[in-house]
Amino acid sequence: MELHVAERVLRFRRPVVMAYGELAERHILEVSLVEGDQVTGRGEAAPLEPYDGVSLERVSAALDLYAPILARGDELTGGEILDACAAADPLPQALAAIDLALWARAGRRAGVPVADLLTDDPVYEVMVNATITAIDPESAAAACVAAAEAGYQCVKLKVGVDGDVERVAAAREALGPKPELRLDANGAWTVDEAVMRIRELTSFGLELIEEPVHGIEELRAVRERVPVRIAMDETTSEPGAIASRAADAVCLKLTRCGGISGLLAAASLVRAHGAVAYIASTFDGPIGIAGALHAAAALGTLPACGLGTLALFDEPAGEFAVVDGAVPIGLAPGLMA
Numbered sequence: 622m623e624l625h626v627a628e629r630v631l632r633f634r635r636p637v638v639m640a641y642g643e644l645a646e647r648h649i650l651e652v653s654l655v656e657g658d659q660v661t662g663r664g665e666a667a668p669l670e671p672y673d674g675v676s677l678e679r680v681s682a683a684l685d686l687y688a689p690i691l692a693r694g695d696e697l698t699g700g701e702i703l704d705a706c707a708a709a710d711p712l713p714q715a716l717a718a719i720d721l722a723l724w725a726r727a728g729r730r731a732g733v734p735v736a737d738l739l740t741d742d743p744v745y746e747v748m749v750n751a752t753i754t755a756i757d758p759e760s761a762a763a764a765c766v767a768a769a770e771a772g773y774q775c776v777k778l779k780v781g782v783d784g785d786v787e788r789v790a791a792a793r794e795a796l797g798p799k800p801e802l803r804l805d806a807n808g809a810w811t812v813d814e815a816v817m818r819i820r821e822l823t824s825f826g827l828e829l830i831e832e833p834v835h836g837i838e839e840l841r842a843v844r845e846r847v848p849v850r851i852a853m854d855e856t857t858s859e860p861g862a863i864a865s866r867a868a869d870a871v872c873l874k875l876t877r878c879g880g881i882s883g884l885l886a887a888a889s890l891v892r893a894h895g896a897v898a899y900i901a902s903t904f905d906g907p908i909g910i911a912g913a914l915h916a917a918a919a920l921g922t923l924p925a926c927g928l929g930t931l932a933l934f935d936e937p938a939g940e941f942a943v944v945d946g947a948v949p950i951g952l953a954p955g956l957m958a
């Protein structure tokens with residue numbers, strides 16, 4: 622198998638503002654596994670340096686180490702290829718690209734969607750949240766109205782930036798009582814700040830708040846002092862975090878888990894330790910979103926997943942467009958048509 626790598630740039634419809642800065646576009650690496658003159662599987666590496674500290678160059682260097690392993694991969698199983706790649710460089714963002722391509726290839730060879738290879742009983746429709754990127758209360762409220770009208774049952778807002786209370790209040794008023802409101806602080810606060818801020822926001826009826834603080838013990842400390850469910854996101858990259866029982870829910874990312882295989886293993890661990898798992902993208906491209914959707918389909922009914930994010934780009938979301946608050950998974954062999 623030959624490994625081909627190409628950079629792809631996805632532009633956001635409008636810049637996304639987060640606690641760690643503003644994003645206008647997304648640079649990812651798409652990989653293809655080529656056998657003979659045929660592409661047999663496609664994958665994607667989507668590091669997000671301000672978020673995970675991993676540059677595109679770092680991923681590219683790992684993929685260079687994987688190429689000779691794939692070149693003699695015809696004699697190896699998919700699992701053996703991944704193990705050999707991990708031994709050469711255990712970078713999850715790069716391993717995810719290979720894992721996705723191998724699953725896509727396996728699905729195409731078997732003539733079935735990848736979800737059907739992962740479980741006997743996939744859920745072919747994954748409920749997703751709307752991600753509201755607007756910061757000023759009026760725009761956030763308008764985006765919430767549009768999301769509710771489009772059928773979303775869960776809306777996610779960024780907090781930890783100026784005007785949190787006004788934005789969340791405007792969002793809840795616009796949504797009415799029913800849709801779930803999820804907040805994400807991306808670790809912007811200290812423990813004491815988080816406790817104070819969350820207490821100010823509790824009356825708006827929150828589904829959960831993601832990563833109010835960074836760190837296992839910090840999350841545990843916040844969770845003990847507030848009446849809102851706490852989810853762990855960025856902190857999952859700390860050793861022992863997933864099994865720490867420090868949060869009520871754990872947000873898993875395909876890229877950070879090393880692909881579909883790692884994502885499913887991590888979800889099992891989350892559940893074994895009494896928390897709820899759900900999946901989100903780090904603004905992945907279409908192949909990463911496809912892989913995460915198939916993994917979600919295999920995990921059964923989950924809280925709304927952050928996998929409707931292709932809608933934030935100026936390219937059409939294609940087969941993974943959100944319909945009535947959910948993304949249907951097609952029956953095309955592999956990951957996508």
Ligand SMILES: [Mg+2]
Nearest residue numbers: 805831832854
């Ligand atoms: Mg998050």
